Amino acid sequence: MELYDTHKFPATMRATMIVAVPVEEDRGPDSEVAQHFGRARYFAFVDVDGGSVRGITVKENPHQEHGPGDLPKFVSEHGARVVIAYGMGPRAVEFFNSYGIEVVTGASGRVVDVVKAYVDGSLSTDSSWRSREDFEHEHGHGHHGH
Template structure:
């Protein structure tokens, strides 16, 4: 069984992980959805490690977002959580890709503007 945390921005996968306000936790096995739950993020702060530790504490094996900074990726790797950075997509498109095992990832270290420091 796998549990994924999908960073939400309304009905799309959030392009900026550090500013996400809620997550869809999707539990699935063998291409079949078992459960889903939308939960608010633990804090509005963009503090290093807060979201990765919370996502891991919720039992997630992987996290999906459009853009994510280097530090967040490193936190997740240390915690054993697989990071999937994906192109812009609808949440249901992301769910379908997870269930089918066809998630297409893109290399991104942030993707939210030159006026922001992701700790690179």
């Protein structure tokens, strides 16, 4: 039996994991990444195994009128270790991190394409969302200094 040095491969290539992506519509793999994770009508939970997408389950967002921490808890309860979104306020990122969930922002496109690109290390992200006013003020979920 041959042994492989796993350090030669990114962790995502050998791991089985669930990636959560906020989406506007329930169109399965063709669902588009929502512009703002907190206002997403649905979340796609993508089952990734060894670098390939095994399946996608879309669930309605039960916290559209959400309080701080509600969505990270929801995502965590579905077993996700990574959340890929377009934009997200800093307090939300902190909540996800407190659940041990990695946050990737600036992503857009079809869920299946975004997750595949993330897994193979080719995901290109857009940081211009950070300059948009609606991400600066956290929608009344608390104030942070500038």
